[in-house]
Amino acid sequence: MSEKIIIEGGHKLNGTVMMSGAKNATVALIPAIVLAEGPVTVFGVPEISDVEALATLLRELNCNVETFENHIIVDPTHLQSVPLVSDAVNKLRASYYFMGALLGRFSYVKMKMPGGCYLGPRPIDLHLKGFEALGAKITCDEDGTYEIYAEELIGTKIYLDFASVGATINIMLAAVKAKGKTEIENAAKEPEIIDVANMLTKMGAKIRGVGTDTITIEGVDHLGGCYHEIIPDRIEAGTFLILAAAAGERIVVQNVIPQHLDSLISKLKEMGVKMEVSGDSVVVYGLESSLKAVDIKTQPYPGFATDLQQPLTTLLTQATGQSIIEETIYPERFKHCAELNKMGADIDIHSGYANINGKTKLKGANVCATDLRCGAALVIAALIAEGETEIGNVYHIDRGYDNIDHKLIMLGARITRIEREDN
Ligand code: EPZ
Numbered sequence: 001m002s003e004k005i006i007i008e009g010g011h012k013l014n015g016t017v018m019m020s021g022a023k024n025a026t027v028a029l030i031p032a033i034v035l036a037e038g039p040v041t042v043f044g045v046p047e048i049s050d051v052e053a054l055a056t057l058l059r060e061l062n063c064n065v066e067t068f069e070n071h072i073i074v075d076p077t078h079l080q081s082v083p084l085v086s087d088a089v090n091k092l093r094a095s096y097y098f099m100g101a102l103l104g105r106f107s108y109v110k111m112k113m114p115g116g117c118y119l120g121p122r123p124i125d126l127h128l129k130g131f132e133a134l135g136a137k138i139t140c141d142e143d144g145t146y147e148i149y150a151e152e153l154i155g156t157k158i159y160l161d162f163a164s165v166g167a168t169i170n171i172m173l174a175a176v177k178a179k180g181k182t183e184i185e186n187a188a189k190e191p192e193i194i195d196v197a198n199m200l201t202k203m204g205a206k207i208r209g210v211g212t213d214t215i216t217i218e219g220v221d222h223l224g225g226c227y228h229e230i231i232p233d234r235i236e237a238g239t240f241l242i243l244a245a246a247a248g249e250r251i252v253v254q255n256v257i258p259q260h261l262d263s264l265i266s267k268l269k270e271m272g273v274k275m276e277v278s279g280d281s282v283v284v285y286g287l288e289s290s291l292k293a294v295d296i297k298t299q300p301y302p303g304f305a306t307d308l309q310q311p312l313t314t315l316l317t318q319a320t321g322q323s324i325i326e327e328t329i330y331p332e333r334f335k336h337c338a339e340l341n342k343m344g345a346d347i348d349i350h351s352g353y354a355n356i357n358g359k360t361k362l363k364g365a366n367v368c369a370t371d372l373r374c375g376a377a378l379v380i381a382a383l384i385a386e387g388e389t390e391i392g393n394v395y396h397i398d399r400g401y402d403n404i405d406h407k408l409i410m411l412g413a414r415i416t417r418i419e420r421e422d423n
Contacts, residue, residue: 021230038225100173130171155180244284293321
């Protein structure tokens with residue numbers, strides 16, 4: 001049985017919405033717990049399906065795991081190094097963080113290459129090169145099961161060919177207990193990486209320079225338990241700012257770190273969106289905004305986030321003129337455009353670029369989420385379309401947005417979620 005949501009468009013939204021903890025920090029923080037020799041409590045955990053999959057993998061490693069509404073308590077005291085080859089690995093690409101964390105803890109890990117949303121080829125060569133640089137030997141058998149082993153992990157200088165978020169975090173996890181100093185050069189600077197480093201530091205790790213392009217790690221022998229609160233989700237917040245500009249009258253987006261959204265906020269202002277930015281919230285006045293076309297080029301942080309180009313595409317269909325999106329991170333990340341065109345958008349795609357011709361009137365249709373942020377783009381389109389829209393494969397949206405229907409219904413949206421007979 002798969003679920004779908006039905007949205008009746010045309011209702012102006014009003015009110016306040018609270019952002020949840022950052023998914024892309026959460027999915028690294030939870031595997032990182034296996035590095036601790038004592039209990040770890042993480043607060044602000046979003047209620048998303050990725051967390052359930054990661055909790056399953058922790059239990060497979062013989063950790064005691066208790067999950068509550070917005071926090072998780074993990075006791076890794078009786079942690080065992082067992083192969084991670086169950087279906088839970090395939091539920092999300094980020095299960096690969098167990099590679100770095102278990103390698104860092106045991107100098108050995110055996111696990112399947114994880115799945116995750118299809119966004120074009122998503123190799124992990126930079127992760128593996130980092131592990132090898134630390135002294136690990138890697139084999140991969142025909143069904144994609146990796147075995148990674150090191151007599152001893154020795155700190156070294158590692159240059160990343162691309163400022164990869166995942167590789168930066170995974171190498172950091174493998175290096176925190178390595179012998180000596182590790183330097184990660186051309187490191188990614190995303191806020192979620194800083195959040196992971198902050199929790200590792202509370203455990204006793206010695207890490208400097210996170211958030212710059214050179215991270216220095218001094219290996220330590222032991223890491224202990226700690227308490228940690230996850231930073232707010234900047235991608236969920238960006239999605240709601242865009243949604244508010246498209247479908248809101250006055251919407252307050254709360255539990256936000258505005259500087260994490262600098263690139264989006266400046267683009268929305270360039271489009272003519274009326275906003276008030278304060279310490280931990282942003283107020284958006286959607287009705288007063290007549291929107292102008294803008295050009296977007298996705299970049300690693302602090303550039304414009306690739307995860308927000310999909311939701312922004314929907315808003316750009318309501319802007320007057322032609323907008324051009326250049327997607328430099330995932331050149332194939334345009335599967336949402338065909339779905340939006342089914343609703344009346346006028347978007348042309350060609351090798352890494354999308355040309356969006358606005359302003360177009362959107363009409364309700366039967367569409368399908370192809371990945372997490374495509375789902376977000378379709379929800380925004382459905383909220384402003386004339387008539388009813390049915391969005392299939394809602395599980396994509398549930399992977400990264402905590403109770404999105406509930407949050408939207410509280411703002412006045414007309415949404416129903418139903419089981420769909422799988423034919
Ligand atoms: C993280 O993915 C995020 N996921 C993605 O968010 C986000 O889009 C991406 O960073 C970029 O910001 C999580 O944090 C769980 P990368 P990640 O390694 O770590 C290439 C969402 O919607 N690459 O920075 O996988 C890769 O193919 C998700 O929340 C290699 O070539 O991103 C891609 O083109 C989607 N070799 C580029 O680098 C490698 O070893 C960016 O990848 C690793 C990456």
